[in-house]
Amino acid sequence: MKETLLLTKHMRSNPEDSHLIEVYEKSNGYKTAKKVLLQESPEKVLEEIKDSNIRGRGGAGFPTGIKWGFLAEDEERYLVINADESEPGTFKDRILLERDPHQLIEGIIITCFAANIKNAFIYIRGEYAKPARRVQNAVEQAYQKGYLGKKIFGSDIDLDVVVHLGAGAYICGEETALLNSLEGRRGEPRLKPPYFPAVKGLYMKPTLVNNVETISSVPWIVENTGKEYNKLGVEGSTGTRIFSLSGHINTPGNYEIEMGSSFGEFVETLGNGVRNGKDVKAYIPGGASAPWFRGDQLDIKMTIDDVANNNSMLGSGAVVIMDEETNLVSAAKSIVSFFAHESCGQCTPCREGTTWLEMILERVASGRGRTSDIDLLLDVCDNISPGLSWPPKMTTICPLGPSAVSPITSLMNDFRDEVESLIPTKILL
Amino acid sequence: MSWEDSLLKQAREIIDMYPQKRSAVGPLLHLAQSKDGYISDDSISVISKLVGITEVQLKSVSTFYSMYKQEPTGKYLLSVCKSISCEINKSDEIIDVVKDFTGLNNNETDKNGLFTFEAVECIGACGGAPAMQVNYETVEGLSPNNTLKLCEWLKKELPEVVVAEEMQEDFGGYKSFDWAISDQSGTTGSVPGFQTLKTTKERN
Structure with a gap:
């Protein structure tokens, strides 16, 4: 490549x-x-x-x-x-x-x-x-x-x-x-x-x-x-595009490529592989608003349509690699905190919802999660973006609120075990 | 009105750049920040008259944006990124170093008015994570040790002009991309160094 x-x-x-x-x-x-x-x-x-x-x-x-x-x-x-x-x-x-x-x-x-x-x-x-x-x-x-x-x-x-x-x-x-x-x-x-x-x-x-x-x-x-x-490129994603590659990667940077290769090839060639030879646990294909892909989905092609067909988006072209040791709950919390901070406050589902998601994830990440928290997270998400489908349904003026839902649906769909493992099963009194 | 004539002149020049006066609100608030290190009530009063909106309208704009500070900032605004690429590259360690060195929590300024610390969202330096900005000048590829050295250097040398290239050379590491172009321009306060605002200078 x-x-x-x-x-x-x-x-x-x-x-x-x-x-x-x-x-x-x-x-x-x-x-x-x-x-x-x-x-x-x-x-x-x-x-x-x-x-x-x-x-x-x-x-x-x-x-x-x-x-x-x-x-x-x-x-x-x-x-x-x-x-x-x-x-x-x-x-x-x-x-x-x-x-x-x-x-x-x-x-x-x-x-x-x-x-x-x-x-x-x-x-x-x-x-x-x-x-x-x-x-x-x-x-x-x-x-x-x-x-x-x-x-x-x-x-x-x-x-x-x-x-x-x-x-x-x-x-x-x-x-x-x-x-x-x-x-x-x-x-x-x-x-x-x-x-x-x-x-x-x-x-x-x-x-x-x-x-x-x-x-x-x-x-x-x-x-x-x-x-x-x-x-140049492929039908529906013509020309070149500058991808920003970051995360646990040997050579992060901006790379201008024709769209159409796979994310895995991109990571291995221009990115020179994952740092310290580790495996990819998950990666973000198109900026913080995009739902994540798993490490076993690196064969997805880097085109607008291929990524959309796999229920995410190529978005701004920002690819973030997370290796096998990444604490995905903390990673999701970082993204949700971002959206909570950046919500403009006009629409209630976004203003309140993102703040709630941040609080609950903080609780779970620090080992103080409750068994009801997973359902609560999904319920809050559902109130921001009903049905949790992709592309997201909107209850808000702009897509910022639904963007905060992306990392959580990714966690719940693909890494639920990791979230559950952080929640104490018995509360010691 | 209590802005000096020279500053008012500068403000009017900025207003003239736009088809409508109100569009100058953003740069004028940056100008106010460069004068006092925050958006003072006095500046609110001056700017609202200059652009013809009420003080309340202007205040609601000024409090919406995180770069307009509502309280005085220190000489050096230390903004450490905590967004995703930095987060997974241990930005928490960088934040701890800055907190320990300055004794400050998020959004606090020390008594001497030297440092303000803030943990911020993405500064567009993800390829060089973890990264931070000093008065909006970016340093990438930080280690905890070099972050400490950077803080010590600022405190000891008290540079008048903060220059990204200088900090990057002495305290930075891997960059998002090759900066390539030699650049000794920087900022002179807790505002972006920008020609229109006259807040940028070349390092001597």
Whole structure:
């Protein structure tokens, strides 16, 4: 198994200075944007994106071309880049922001041209201070060169880009919460309908919200055509994808690969195997929100559809390996605590449910569990996501609450013995 | 209003970046944090007038986000990650070291105003777990021993600008990815070091 470098090619070829505009231009950077703006039509660009069959890299996997096609007509439209990467296990956007910010800006220019947008925002999570500085520097360089601002590349097109820092709320990765946050409000998700960003987004105007990796892919797709991109990977999961590999693995890191290989192959080749030669007890295929797979399920293919067919999700592309010695109850507790901390508090099942799940798991993990706790856990989960099915049924505005249910259903379905073994069978008085 | 003219000027420049004033609330709260080390009532009053919303509306925004501190923070904000990849790579040991060294529990600040400790959720350094941030500058691949050395170094050297690269070289280990680019920029307070906020400097 080898990497296929599209998005990470420039940064790999110029490790020390890939962030500078002059170096990016030497790698043919901004040529595509310039050519598109001066010679091509927005329809042609949209056609290429549709032909590529690229699906959003933020987690939901929605086809990007269709998303762009939904954008309602209006004088005032916006593009918002979702760089609020906070899903535990995920650090792929960080490398794109830190090491190739101009690729993202070129993607923004092409996207705004295709969608007739004059204002774009890059919403970067507050904790990503260094990546935000790099992007800000890059934006300033692009302005100086006339690639942003008025009449860019000598065309009659204007485009302004603002880099906006978040302030430590995972929920702002949810697109409507992000828009509220960018409007200076609490980062609480909006109800869909009616607040589909493509119709009523930022300032109630039509807005495209796209992930960093998605928009960073745009220059390659437009330069090499959507058809070429569509040839990479497999049907339904075309192109390359940057997977963040972490956990008990010999060489954690970001790896750009074509989708379609198995998780086991990924772990053994690019990950160089499990640390200390141990076995995999369980692994997370797509970030903390995704239900886990067992160690004997490493033959599942890394595609959006294969993972979905096995009742989990490829999500943000974050693969977390847990070896045979991992205390899975503590691991689940860590994930549930995360969601309890990040719940925005609007919906009762999520706000109360995640807190309850955290308390019960804490009790079980510390050996003070009660025999009724397993049923109680499942009951609370059922109140957040009725039926505990996948994809989850919702009682909440956004999927954060149901995401907290994922690790618990994984524990109960596959590792119930481990939970039960932690619960004292007799209470000593 | 009791913000100095220079800060007000900076605030107005930030407001001008956005189509609507209220969008500047986020960066203005970061600015307030950089001034006082927390979001003071005074700042709430100033910002609410600048953007034209009530103090209560602004307070409800300020208390929603974990990076806007409601109480004064120390010179160095020590944020140790406890999310899944760090958790299974023994972040609890790192947390214990920081707690022992500073004598602080979660979200506490010492009397001298030197350190604030917090155990935080994912900072996007999962490949270099366990990891932490000092004033939002990341150090990856920590060991308990190196964490202790990092804390001692901060206390002794009192660096004016906290730089990720410097800390990573001296106290870090395996990284999420090759940082590759030499970078001496860092932060000057318990806020993200960012050009728009004027909270970033190059290390001398």
